[in-house]
Amino acid sequence: AQSVTQPDIHITVSEGASLELRCNYSYGATPYLFWYVQSPGQGLQLLLKYFSGDTLVQGIKGFEAEFKRSQSSFNLRKPSVHWSDAAEYFCAVGEEGFTGGGNKLTFGTGTQLKVEL
Amino acid sequence: EAGVTQSPTHLIKTRGQQATLRCSPISGHTSVYWYQQALGLGLQFLLWYDEGEERNRGNFPPRFSGRQFPNYSSELNVNALELEDSALYLCASMRGTYNEQFFGPGTRLTVL
Numbered sequence: 329a330q331s332v333t334q335p336d337i338h339i340t341v342s343e344g345a346s347l348e349l350r351c352n353y354s355y356g357a358t359p360y361l362f363w364y365v366q367s368p369g370q371g372l373q374l375l376l377k378y379f380s381g382d383t384l385v386q387g388i389k390g391f392e393a394e395f396k397r398s399q400s401s402f403n404l405r406k407p408s409v410h411w412s413d414a415a416e417y418f419c420a421v422g423e424e425g426f427t428g429g430g431n432k433l434t435f436g437t438g439t440q441l442k443v444e445l
Numbered sequence: 446e447a448g449v450t451q452s453p454t455h456l457i458k459t460r461g462q463q464a465t466l467r468c469s470p471i472s473g474h475t476s477v478y479w480y481q482q483a484l485g486l487g488l489q490f491l492l493w494y495d496e497g498e499e500r501n502r503g504n505f506p507p508r509f510s511g512r513q514f515p516n517y518s519s520e521l522n523v524n525a526l527e528l529e530d531s532a533l534y535l536c537a538s539m540r541g542t543y544n545e546q547f548f549g550p551g552t553r554l555t556v557l
């Protein structure tokens with residue numbers, strides 16, 4: 329079964345500093361990978377996705393992520409963090425060939441980002 | 446384009462009661478997924494509906510059930526509520542098969 333590991337539960341960065349959130353996955357085939365962000369009391373907003381092709385993907389709000397098959401990683405990066413980026417970030421892998429089609433998501437445990445002004 | 450909507454926003458029930466949660470997908474999306482986000486347990490896949498049928502379910506007991514209507518909206522029912530059912534229930538919709546899922550704001554269920 330697939331799994332996703334986000335090793336950092338909490339991360340604090342200063343506004344304007346760069347950010348990297350780590351994500352490692354375990355999956356036998358080529359994964360569908362996603363990063364979502366959740367503000368307090370809210371649903372999940374998709375930041376970016378990787379299905380195939382270019383391993384460096386660009387997302388919304390200035391985020392990007394790089395798929396590294398050799399390291400089973402899909403780390404999220406942002407060159408300059410804004411105070412409004414404070415939220416919880418979830419990495420997820422979509423299971424291809426999910427019975428009957430579809431795309432069940434397996435999520436990591438999330439990384440809570442705090443931004444210091 | 447309107448996003449995924451869920452109702453109610455908050456729901457308070459007592460143990461043993463039944464809860465009904467509703468979800469309206471984005472127009473044109475035929476698949477609806479339900480997830481449970483419980484404290485300490487993270488986001489867990491609950492159920493998947495597509496074209497009116499339940500296609501798959503996660504590791505949850507049968508008292509978690511639901512349905513999908515002809516307009517693709519969906520309902521999640523939780524019977525015989527237990528304290529540990531307290532969680533944020535998120536609904537997501539998707540167009541086609543292998544695509545991104547778009548999430549609603551969730552329903553916060555509290556079981557007393």
